[in-house]
Amino acid sequence: MISRDTTSKEATDMSTAGGPSEQKDAKDEAPDTSAIGVREGEGHAIQVKGLKAFYGKQEAIRGVDIVFPPNEVTAIIGPSGCGKSTMVRCINRMHEEIPGAHAEGSVTLDDLDVYGAGVDVTSVRRLIGMVFQKPNPFPTMSIFDNVAAGLKLTGTKSENLRETVHRSLRAVGLWGEVKNRLNEPGMGLSGGQQQRLCIARTIAVEPEVILMDEPCSALDPVATLKVEELIDELKERYTIVIVTHNMQQAARVSNTTVFMLDGELVEHAPTQEIFTRPKDERTERYVTGKFG
Amino acid sequence: MQETRHSFREALKQLEVQALGGLDLVITALDRALEAVSYQDVELAGMVVADDDLIDGRYLEVHQGILSLLALQTPVATDLRIVAALLHVIRCIERMGDQCVNIAKLVPLSGYESPKDKDILDAIERMGQLARSQLSQAKEAFASRNVGLAQDLVRQDTEINRLNREIFRRAVEIGDDVDTREWAMFMILVARCLERVGDNTVDIAEQVVFVVTGLFREFADASHPA
Numbered sequence: 001m002i003s004r005d006t007t008s009k010e011a012t013d014m015s016t017a018g019g020p021s022e023q024k025d026a027k028d029e030a031p032d033t034s035a036i037g038v039r040e041g042e043g044h045a046i047q048v049k050g051l052k053a054f055y056g057k058q059e060a061i062r063g064v065d066i067v068f069p070p071n072e073v074t075a076i077i078g079p080s081g082c083g084k085s086t087m088v089r090c091i092n093r094m095h096e097e098i099p100g101a102h103a104e105g106s107v108t109l110d111d112l113d114v115y116g117a118g119v120d121v122t123s124v125r126r127l128i129g130m131v132f133q134k135p136n137p138f139p140t141m142s143i144f145d146n147v148a149a150g151l152k153l154t155g156t157k158s159e160n161l162r163e164t165v166h167r168s169l170r171a172v173g174l175w176g177e178v179k180n181r182l183n184e185p186g187m188g189l190s191g192g193q194q195q196r197l198c199i200a201r202t203i204a205v206e207p208e209v210i211l212m213d214e215p216c217s218a219l220d221p222v223a224t225l226k227v228e229e230l231i232d233e234l235k236e237r238y239t240i241v242i243v244t245h246n247m248q249q250a251a252r253v254s255n256t257t258v259f260m261l262d263g264e265l266v267e268h269a270p271t272q273e274i275f276t277r278p279k280d281e282r283t284e285r286y287v288t289g290k291f292g
Numbered sequence: 293m294q295e296t297r298h299s300f301r302e303a304l305k306q307l308e309v310q311a312l313g314g315l316d317l318v319i320t321a322l323d324r325a326l327e328a329v330s331y332q333d334v335e336l337a338g339m340v341v342a343d344d345d346l347i348d349g350r351y352l353e354v355h356q357g358i359l360s361l362l363a364l365q366t367p368v369a370t371d372l373r374i375v376a377a378l379l380h381v382i383r384c385i386e387r388m389g390d391q392c393v394n395i396a397k398l399v400p401l402s403g404y405e406s407p408k409d410k411d412i413l414d415a416i417e418r419m420g421q422l423a424r425s426q427l428s429q430a431k432e433a434f435a436s437r438n439v440g441l442a443q444d445l446v447r448q449d450t451e452i453n454r455l456n457r458e459i460f461r462r463a464v465e466i467g468d469d470v471d472t473r474e475w476a477m478f479m480i481l482v483a484r485c486l487e488r489v490g491d492n493t494v495d496i497a498e499q500v501v502f503v504v505t506g507l508f509r510e511f512a513d514a515s516h517p518a
Contacts, residue, residue, distance in 0.1 A: 277369065277373070283369075288368060
């Protein structure tokens with residue numbers, strides 16, 4: 001079982017150094033998570049087997065098998081209603097938060113059965129963080145507190161808290177823009193900055209996997225490119241799954257791409273193949289816009 | 293689900309028609325260049341040189357059209373392969389136009405009343421017919437995405453290559469007469485131009501296979517002959 005105690009220990013052990021490169025060092029000092037089945041010091045894969053997801057009686061995911069490889073970006077594309085957002089929400093058990101919704105099948109992070117009996121859902125969501133479509137900083141909180149919010153829940157000591165917040169802001173390239181106004185409201189930032197703030201909040205608690213559900217759909221092109229560059233940097237340390245409606249974004253940021261249709265996985269292949277010579281006719285028709 | 297991107301699809305289709313139409317321009321140039329060689333028609337040869345601007349213009353139009361489609365429509369999958377193939381095809385067309393010009397420019401140099409060798413002239417004529425046939429077949433193979441027809445071009449091109457070597461051998465053995473030898477040297481150059489035209493049609497055929505399968509494979513590798 002995943003316990004919150006594990007998280008607290010990890011947070012208190014964090015390095016006081018700053019910057020993205022130091023963050024990796026800090027990660028090396030993270031506590032032993034092997035006891036709960038998450039291997040330490042290596043990439044972390046998500047394996048999905050026979051996943052079905054329901055909204056009441058409606059089957060939104062119809063038995064999907066897929067492996068999200070460690071330290072790679074996997075993009076999920078497909079028309080609206082194909083089940084791509086539902087799939088990522090099943091990975092960190094957010095799907096079950098919707099009244100009447102439930103999932104079947106198995107999701108494992110390394111050897112940790114995410115849906116295993118007695119597994120602590122909060123800890124699952126710390127290990128598998130999520131960034132949403134619309135930037136959602138806590139409206140009453142300062143920039144600092146927005147990043148610190150997750151850490152405070154885990155009981156991180158104040159001196160480590162400050163260093164971790166600074167380091168997370170540096171990692172998302174926001175430090176230079178906000179270092180002189182950390183106590184100002186997070187809502188005062190631009191949309192792109194808010195989204196990077198939310199990513200900083202996600203990585204502050206040292207997840208192993210980051211799920212992104214259309215993270216740039218509310219951003220302008222420049223902010224979008226900044227987030228895309230950030231994704232490219234973050235994959236060095238995290239396994240990333242991104243749902244996107246923007247096929248060019250999928251092409252730019254991902255190593256492999258998944259095409260979903262009507263709750264089924266149609267094709268999963270290296271991104272270059274999906275966009276140059278997809279094997280399945282349905283993928284071809286979707287990416288070329290022959291249907292939409 | 294409904295079909296989308298109608299204007300893009302139409303633009304891509306038009307671009308392909310425009311590019312493949314360049315092959316018709318090459319066929320016209322080749323016919324005239326060969327007629328000019330056969331009848332020593334310097335005036336007709338001059339027209340081939342002048343009309344090469346049409347082929348060069350077609351190259352620029354298609355090239356610009358491809359750039360626009362890439363920049364504005366970001367084609368992917370089969371559409372991307374077609375665009376990439378058309379870029380290659382239009383380059384081949386431009387090069388084949390230049391080969392026709394090269395043939396035409398040899399006409400006034402080879403002399404008005406020079407002695408001729410029937411074997412060489414027959415072989416040149418046969419090469420010309422084959423090159424013309426290959427141009428038509430390359431166009432049809434691309435337009436119909438016919439891999440079998442594309443691969444058949446290799447068989448035809450083997451005959452062009454054989455005739456090219458035959459003309460070279462015949463020219464070497466043609467005798468001691470200076471004028472005849474000089475004429476034969478010009479015919480070697482004409483044969484070489486026709487061989488290049490044939491080779492370019494095979495390049496187009498390879499693009500047909502790429503468009504259909506997504507895989508690029510050289511039919512014949514000059515550096516590693518079978």
